Amino acid sequence: MPATTQGKQFALKELAERREANKKKKRIDNSSLPAGSPMYFDCVGCGEAIGVPEGYWSRPSLCEECHALKQLGWLE
Numbered sequence: 001m002p003a004t005t006q007g008k009q010f011a012l013k014e015l016a017e018r019r020e021a022n023k024k025k026k027r028i029d030n031s032s033l034p035a036g037s038p039m040y041f042d043c044v045g046c047g048e049a050i051g052v053p054e055g056y057w058s059r060p061s062l063c064e065e066c067h068a069l070k071q072l073g074w075l076e
Helices: 003-024 064-072
Strands: 039-042 049-052
Touching: 003 064
Parallel strands: none
Antiparallel strands: 039 049
16 A cells, blocks of 8 residues: 555544544633634634734634645545
């Protein structure tokens, strides 16, 4: 089995484990945060909370790990 295939299988297994772990985490309610604190959004790939500083113009949809998997073509 090629190394990239093994790496892909390992990465997708880790992604599935992160999804399960993140399902159990309590979600952050942005409306209860004080003014000036970062906003939090959920990654569409794994559900991880992504912190974004106040005044940041774009809303991220993927965390760093899922973004790396998408760049490799392993995540749709």
